[in-house]
Amino acid sequence: MSCLSKVKYQGRFRNSEDDEADPCALPSSEDAALDVSRMATSDFGESTGRFRRAWDEFEGGCSGFFAASIINSVESGDMRCALTTMRAFSHAHITHCVARITEAIVLDKDRPDIAAAVMMQLMEDGEADVAADMASAPVKRGRLAALFRVFDRLMAEGEVAAVADLLLEVIRRGDAPVVADLLTAAVWVGEVGYARDAVAVLIARGCPVCRHGAEMAEAMGWMIRVGEAFAVAEIAAALVDGGGLALVSDPPIAAAVLGGTPPDKFPCVELIRLGRVDAVAHICGQLAYKECWGILYSCFEALARSGNHGASSAIMQFLAIKQRPDIIATIVAGLVDRDQIGLAAACMAALLDGQQPWAAATVEAYMVSSGHVRAAATMEAALSDAGYEPLLLQASMLLIRGGHTQEWAAVAQELLRSGRFAMVADRVAGLASIIGPVLTASALAVLARRDTSEAAALILLELCASGREAVAADLLAALANGRRSMPVARDTVILLVRQGHADTVAALLVRITTNGQADAVLRINQAVRAAGRQVI
Structure with missing residues (x-):
């Protein structure tokens, strides 16, 4: 069914049932007479039906006559008859007759070329409204074939x-x-x-x-x-x-x-x-x-x-393949801002599920650099809760190894501010096992410098509380062994002692010594004493 027969079009056409019952409409006066006849007796209804059939035959004959005249005049090189006829009916708003004549030319006489020529001449003469009537009137009567054949002819030419x-x-x-x-x-x-x-x-x-x-x-x-x-x-x-x-x-x-x-x-x-x-x-x-x-x-x-x-995932994966992480980043951030956190997470999950953690890492870097740190953290939290932590760990590893430690630290800082201490601690522990404590400690130092040493202290405490003192000790030792990260180790130890966690600090220092890194403990003690405090 066509668009016009499936929907009620602006209230100007009959519905589909009327169109199917009677494809040839009468002029408005006969339509009114028909409405009255429906209330009359069946005999009168039959006579009305005969009248309608007679009218249709008469109308068909008239349209055929006009069509033949138009065809003959156009073939003889004279457009005046065709143009005058169509203008007269169109300007008088008798589009029903325009439709019947156009149908007769195109369908009955099989001359779509003539109808096309008339329409083009009308367009050239600046009477596009008349040409539009010729095009649309047959379709409104359910005779799309008339317009399509003209369209096909013009396009072929x-x-x-x-x-x-x-x-x-x-x-x-x-x-x-x-x-x-x-x-x-x-x-x-x-x-x-x-x-x-x-x-x-x-x-x-x-x-x-x-x-x-x-x-x-x-x-x-x-x-x-x-x-x-x-x-x-x-x-x-x-x-x-x-x-x-x-x-x-x-x-x-x-x-x-x-x-x-x-x-x-x-x-x-x-x-x-x-x-x-x-x-x-x-x-x-x-x-x-x-x-x-x-x-x-x-x-x-x-x-x-x-x-x-699946469609969303396919689009995201294709954008990633085409190296458009900037588009993905803006879409994800915008969805988060529109409270579509689940949808934003699903978009990123598409990259992770598609074995594209590098794309997820690049997208996160773009989000941070464009000022959408909170959106990136919100999305990471949602993905972690959905079981994507192992893949997020790979993305974090790619961020740090790719020189985007600042971006990783910005997201971690936002996660800590939102109370996701365990999540960040798990991520840090995972990073230490994949890329080693030295590179992880350098990222931890960047995080501490962005915020305060309290961030590093919170992570070390969370690691100790979850039974991963060995990881915490390795990270503290790596911080102490780095020239730029040594102040972070010192401030972290001082902060932990000040907060009443001296026993935790002592346990970590003992473990570091046991691991054969007594020089790291010595450097920590020297730095703390230089700051006017004493640890051991």
Whole structure:
């Protein structure tokens, strides 16, 4: 069923049941008479039916006569008859007759070339409204074939610009469902290329700043609402493949393709089903360049509502492969700001599940550098609670080894401020086992310098409380052995003693000595004494 038959179109057309029962409408006076006849006797109803059939035959004969006259005049090189006839009926708002004559020319007489020539001449004469009536009137009567054959003829002749202008006029006159029907039909009969070209030229006909994307998006909206999201997806993919990425990324068009449409009518999902994750990712990249973040957020929120988490994961993984962590970082941070923490975590989990911890690490670094430290910490906490701690540990290791210790420390600092002491301590212990206590201690020193030595003290206490004194001792020794990290070791020991944890400090120093690092204990004692305090 077409867009016009599936929905009530602005209250101007009969519903689908009326259209199927009587495809040939009477003029308004006869419609009124028919309404009265429905209240009359059955005999009178039968006579009315005979009258309707007679009227239809008469109307068909008249339209056939006009069609023949128009064909003869156009073939003889004289457009005046055709133009005058169509102008007269259109200006008198008798679009029913415009439809019947157009149908007779195209379908009954099999001359779509004549109808196309008349429409083009009307467009050239500046009477696009009359040409739009010729295009839309048959479709409103359920005769889409008439318009499609004219469209096919014009596109085959290379009149793409003229077709785009005609469709634009149809949309602006409030008949966007007509264009929706036409484009849907083009896709379903395999003429995606024609639909793509017409859409591309229609969008691009405006100036670079003010394209006609809003008009085209209106037609796409009708296609989506009546369940033809697949056709929209096909056109969008064809535009991307044909070099029209900038056109399909026009904000109104992108909002129709990616935005918050109903879950079961979602072109983005259809693109994923078609295996065109690349098209979606490229559109996302263009929207990010234009800073149209709201459309991107709506896209992922709509995917989540529809239960298509696999689609979100596929998009994120493709963006990571294309080395666009900046886009992922902004999307994740924006989702956190919109209280979509679970969705943001799912986006990052897609990278971790896809064996891309390097991408997750880069995304986190971008989030921190762009000022979204709290969002990064919130997301990490959610992922840790969801069981992703081993993969997060790999990401932290990649951050530190990749020279992003400051970014790692910023997130750890925010986690400590939110009370996630055990989580940070577990992460530090894991890092010590993977990259060794020396490199881990250097990261711990960066964390202490960003905040205070209390951060290092809290982590060491948490490690001792969880039975990992050996890890705490190794870290304290590594801090003491480093020239730049020695002040952190000194201040940490002083702070622990001041807080009443002298026994813990003593136990750590004894363990360090037992491990053969008495020189580290000596340096700690010397530093503490130089600060005017005494430990041992």
